[in-house]
Amino acid sequence: MAKLRFMILLLLFSSVFSVDFLFNSFTNVKNLTLINDAHIDGSVIRMTNDSNQYSYGRVFYPTKLPMKPISSFSTTFIFSILPQIPTSPGFGLAFLLCNTTSPPDALASQYFGLFNNFPSVFPLIAVEFDTGQNPEFNDIDDNHIGIDLNNIESINATPAGYYNSSAAFFPLRMRTGQNIRAWIDFDGENFEFNVTIAPIGISRPSIPTLSYKNPIIANYISSDMYFGFSASKTNWIEAQRVLAWSFSDSGPARDLNTTNLPVFQPESSSSSFSGGAIAGIVVGCVVFVLICASVFYLWGRHIKGKEEEEDEIEDWELEYWPHRFSYEELSAATGEFRRDNLLGSGGFGRVYRGILLNKTQVAVKCVNHDSKQGLREFMAEISSMGRLQHKNLVQMRGWCRKGNELMLVYDYMPNGSLNKWVFDNPEKLLGWEQRRRILVDVAEGLNYLHHGWDQVVIHRDVKSSNILLDAEMRGRLGDFGLAKLYQHGEVPNTTRVVGTLGYLAPELATVTAPTSASDVYSFGVVLLEVACGRRPIETSVAEEEVVLIDWVRDLYAKGCATEAADARIQGEFDLRDMEMVLKLGLACCHPDPQRRPTMKEVVALLLGEDLPEAPGKVLSDLVRGGGDDGELGEEAPLQSLPPV
Ligand SMILES: *[C@@H]1O[C@H](CO)[C@@H](O)[C@H](O)[C@H]1NC(C)=O
Ligand SMILES: *[C@@H]1O[C@H](CO)[C@@H](O)[C@H](O)[C@H]1NC(C)=O
Ligand SMILES: *[C@@H]1O[C@H](CO)[C@@H](O)[C@H](O)[C@H]1NC(C)=O
Ligand SMILES: *[C@@H]1O[C@H](CO)[C@@H](O)[C@H](O)[C@H]1NC(C)=O
Ligand SMILES: *[C@@H]1O[C@H](CO)[C@@H](O)[C@H](O)[C@H]1NC(C)=O
Ligand SMILES: *[C@@H]1O[C@H](CO)[C@@H](O)[C@H](O)[C@H]1NC(C)=O
Numbered sequence: 008m009a010k011l012r013f014m015i016l017l018l019l020f021s022s023v024f025s026v027d028f029l030f031n032s033f034t035n036v037k038n039l040t041l042i043n044d045a046h047i048d049g050s051v052i053r054m055t056n057d058s059n060q061y062s063y064g065r066v067f068y069p070t071k072l073p074m075k076p077i078s079s080f081s082t083t084f085i086f087s088i089l090p091q092i093p094t095s096p097g098f099g100l101a102f103l104l105c106n107t108t109s110p111p112d113a114l115a116s117q118y119f120g121l122f123n124n125f126p127s128v129f130p131l132i133a134v135e136f137d138t139g140q141n142p143e144f145n146d147i148d149d150n151h152i153g154i155d156l157n158n159i160e161s162i163n164a165t166p167a168g169y170y171n172s173s174a175a176f177f178p179l180r181m182r183t184g185q186n187i188r189a190w191i192d193f194d195g196e197n198f199e200f201n202v203t204i205a206p207i208g209i210s211r212p213s214i215p216t217l218s219y220k221n222p223i224i225a226n227y228i229s230s231d232m233y234f235g236f237s238a239s240k241t242n243w244i245e246a247q248r249v250l251a252w253s254f255s256d257s258g259p260a261r262d263l264n265t266t267n268l269p270v271f272q273p274e275s276s277s278s279s280f281s282g283g284a285i286a287g288i289v290v291g292c293v294v295f296v297l298i299c300a301s302v303f304y305l306w307g308r309h310i311k312g313k314e315e316e317e318d319e320i321e322d323w324e325l326e327y328w329p330h331r332f333s334y335e336e337l338s339a340a341t342g343e344f345r346r347d348n349l350l351g352s353g354g355f356g357r358v359y360r361g362i363l364l365n366k367t368q369v370a371v372k373c374v375n376h377d378s379k380q381g382l383r384e385f386m387a388e389i390s391s392m393g394r395l396q397h398k399n400l401v402q403m404r405g406w407c408r409k410g411n412e413l414m415l416v417y418d419y420m421p422n423g424s425l426n427k428w429v430f431d432n433p434e435k436l437l438g439w440e441q442r443r444r445i446l447v448d449v450a451e452g453l454n455y456l457h458h459g460w461d462q463v464v465i466h467r468d469v470k471s472s473n474i475l476l477d478a479e480m481r482g483r484l485g486d487f488g489l490a491k492l493y494q495h496g497e498v499p500n501t502t503r504v505v506g507t508l509g510y511l512a513p514e515l516a517t518v519t520a521p522t523s524a525s526d527v528y529s530f531g532v533v534l535l536e537v538a539c540g541r542r543p544i545e546t547s548v549a550e551e552e553v554v555l556i557d558w559v560r561d562l563y564a565k566g567c568a569t570e571a572a573d574a575r576i577q578g579e580f581d582l583r584d585m586e587m588v589l590k591l592g593l594a595c596c597h598p599d600p601q602r603r604p605t606m607k608e609v610v611a612l613l614l615g616e617d618l619p620e621a622p623g624k625v626l627s628d629l630v631r632g633g634g635d636d637g638e639l640g641e642e643a644p645l646q647s648l649p650p651v
Contacts, residue, residue: 026072026080029253031264040067040235042108043120050269054100054238054247057091063120066249067108067235072256074104075230079195081260084236084252085207087271088138088245089184095243097138097149097182102191103237105131106229112546120239122159123546130229131157133237134191134202136167138182138245142352150181152202154219156227163219169205170214179204184271186250188263190215198224207265246271332407337361337371337414344373350423360419368419369404373412382413395460399452401475401485420483422476429471429540429573439579442537445482446588447613449474452484453530454606457523467521469529470510471536509543509555514600524600530609531595535559538588540573556596559589568593587612 030036032050041047044056045064055062072078086100101119110131112123121133124143133155140149144160153161168178181187181204190203190211199220205212234254238247250268253260340361341348350358356374363369386406396402404416422428425445428437437445449469456464466487473486512528515521532543535555541548543555552558559571568589569582591612597603604612 025255025257026068026070027255027257027261028068029261029263031251033249033251038069040069040108040233042066043115045236048248050250051087052236052249054236054249055240055245057244057246060242061116061240063113063115063237063239065103065108065120065235065237067233068254071106071231072104072234073231074195074228077195078256079193080234080254080256081190081192081258082234082252082254083188083190083260083263085186085188085250085263085265085268086136087184087186087248087250088136088182089248089271089273090138090182090246091244091274093182093273095245096241097140098238098240098245098247099136099138099181100236100238100247100249101133101135101155102189102235103131103133104228104232104234105129106232108233114239116239116241118159118239120237122155124159125546126158129157130227130232131155132224132227132232134200135161135164136181136189136204137161137164142356145352150178152204152217154200154202154217156224162221163217165217167204167216169203169209169212169216172213174214179206182245184246184273186265186268186270188265190260192259195228198222200224207268332405332414332416334407334409334414336363337407337416339364340369341371344371361416368421370417370419372415372417374415382408382411386413395456395464395487397452397455397459399448399481399483400455400487401483417485418477420475420485421478422480424472425474425476425482425537426471426542428476429537430542436575439576439585441480442576443584443588443613445474445476445480446534446537447610448482449484449533450530450606450610450613452482453526454610456484456487457526457606463523465521465523466526466529468510469526469533471533474533512600513598522600523606524603527595527603527606527609528600530606531592531603532556534588534592534595535571538573538585538592539571540575556593560593563590563593 033039033047033052034050036047039047039052041052042065044059044062045052045054045066046056047053052066054064054066056064072080082102084102088097088099090097098117099119101121103119103121105121107129110121110127110129112125112127112129113121114123118124119133119135121131135151135153135155137146137151137153138149140146141159146153146161147164148166150167151164152167153164155161166178167181168176170176179187186207187204188207188211190201192201192215193199197220199218201215202217203212203215236249248271251263251265253263255261338344340363341359344357344359348359348361350360350370352358356372359371359373361369361371401420402418404418406416407414427433428435429442453466453469456466464487466484468486469484473484475483475485477483510529510532512521512525515525532555536543539555539559541555544553545555546553551561559568562568562571569585571589572580572585591604591609595603595609
């Protein structure tokens with residue numbers, strides 16, 4: 008009798024405390040927790056909503072998984088990631104454990120809808136299946152699996168693929184729409200993750216794709232955690248689907264039934280029946296013509312007996328401007344692009360420090376691009392920019408192309424970028440006088456781009472990390488025009504939107520073409536962040552202070568704008584001057600592009616010069632130390648952040 012009672016108790020316990028389920032399809036499944044845009048679409052879970060510009064979705068099992076003192080689990084699922092445009096930026100999806108279903112810092116648009124671009128404080132463990140390369144976070148490639156601990160930057164990552172039993176590696180592209188089966192095993196005693204993937208039809212590989220064992224995982228576990236999937240997207244459509252899922256915390260997860268799974272393919276290959284026949288004929292003809300053409304082409308080349316190599320210099324490259332470095336030269340200068348010469352990696356690629364044969368120090372920026380056509384147009388652009396010379400621009404020395412990789416050679420800026428001197432806990436904090444001078448420098452550089460050249464050059468990505476400091480600590484604007492590379496038709500293969508969140512003018516959400524007024528907006532954000540000593544979006548502060556512009560504007564409306572000034576340099580500045588800079592920042596960030604000052608006016612104001620004639624109303628108000636009449640645009644709330 009006692010034994011029976013014990014058995015019942017045990018049964019009760021195990022049914023309460025163990026989690027074990029199997030979904031071979033999600034048809035009529037009602038009890039999963041679907042967050043935001045995640046929804047059940049027929050028999051599968053769809054993570055994002057194509058109609059929304061910024062979209063994220065998460066799906067969780069309804070109950071939490073007890074994780075302490077020790078819990079191990081095993082899960083297997085089938086996913087499919089299908090982009091609408093194969094060359095668009097990739098996003099991917101993540102399996103996660105978190106003690107909340109709404110990680111507080113998550114962005115709606117990027118980073119799997121889980122993270123921001125800084126480490127979070129919530130216990131959050133994600134296994135990412137990443138289909139985009141984000142050099143900013145040292146992504147190894149655009150098709151990898153990684154372990155993320157409270158941070159979008161993976162602590163461990165490996166290219167996606169699988170091993171056969173004799174340890175030969177087979178890469179597996181995850182962004183083709185094909186159904187992929189994944190297995191994740193977690194050993195809570197040894198803090199070890201094994202992640203394995205394989206296409207349907209390949210039985211479970213015995214060697215995991217990724218194996219990561221580290222006791223620090225313990226720091227990211229809370230007593231119980233929700234578990235499930237998360238994904239996000241920006242303007243580009245990527246359908247992330249989960250087709251089946253099984254899970255167990257008391258032994259290996261049960262096998263999924265992989266027969267009769269739905270198949271998702273790129274749109275072009277699924278034409279309707281009658282259209283299909285016509286399309287077939289057309290495609291057939293085109294293929295035939297192409298084959299003929301290529302046969303003739305190859306034959307022609309053969310006759311000429313000329314061996315053309317991909318990296319050979321092409322005619323158009325010679326038309327362009329100053330100095331074309333050889334790859335060997337740059338490779339030697341940077342010690343074969345050695346890691347310890349890496350100065351940083353930003354949205355556009357990696358930057359290495361190099362020393363040329365003549366002992367000049369340079370910075371070599373490597374930009375990846377996947378279309379030669381775009382590259383060619385871009386070179387036309389950049390070559391004219393190579394002729395731009397101004398004391399407040401980072402001078403370009405030359406360039407080099409290898410395959411689709413473009414290397415741009417710039418003067419080396421020994422003091423790094425402005426943000427490192429102003430935010431967080433810089434080794435040495437910049438004083439107000441230096442900050443003020445750097446702001447004038449940058450305004451002059453931008454003014455030169457806008458007005459000093461026969462055509463207007465739009466920078467497109469003005470921000471404090473693109474402002475570099477030379478040996479004299481003078482400010483110079485870098486990276487001008489680079490953003491344009493990503494707007495020549497082809498979309499970049501990174502999860503980055505062109506321009507940087509927090510600095511983007513609101514009209515760019517609806518109007519596509521950046522203008523000098525949108526540069527002025529970004530410069531306004533720089534004015535504010537340098538004066539206030541904080542990032543445009545700071546999530547570690549009180550809610551009303553998160554978006555810098557909104558906060559300063561609110562204070563301005565209350566007549567106490569200078570309360571926003573960086574407290575660490577209190578006493579160094581003249582209050583009226585600080586107020587002028589803050590107001591100018593707000594004027595530049597006016598929601599209506601027409602009412603922002605021009606860079607010419609900005610420079611004049613910063614220098615305390617007389618204004619050119621017919622200054623905008625906003626400015627005349629500023630000069631007169633004008634009234635708080637709402638001119639700085641309180642009426643229109645800024646859309647500085649996509650909704651989260
Ligand atoms: C959710 O529903 C499925 C059947 O659709 C069932 O097997 C499972 O036990 C349910 N889970 C919970 C937590 O209710
Ligand atoms: C996707 O978003 C659109 C617009 O926000 C909405 O109308 C639609 O219902 C959503 N679709 C799903 C499946 O949630
Ligand atoms: C999640 O963990 C954090 C940090 O340990 C804690 O502050 C928070 O209260 C927890 N939230 C929940 C819902 O358990
Ligand atoms: C694994 O793949 C390699 C390379 O294709 C092949 O040579 C080897 O025989 C394979 N091993 C097994 C056990 O199939
Ligand atoms: C992970 O894989 C390694 C190597 O195959 C194996 O020794 C280890 O037991 C596995 N751990 C888990 C948690 O599955
Ligand atoms: C898998 O599902 C199919 C139907 O979709 C069914 O005919 C088959 O028996 C299932 N296999 C197993 C092992 O349950």
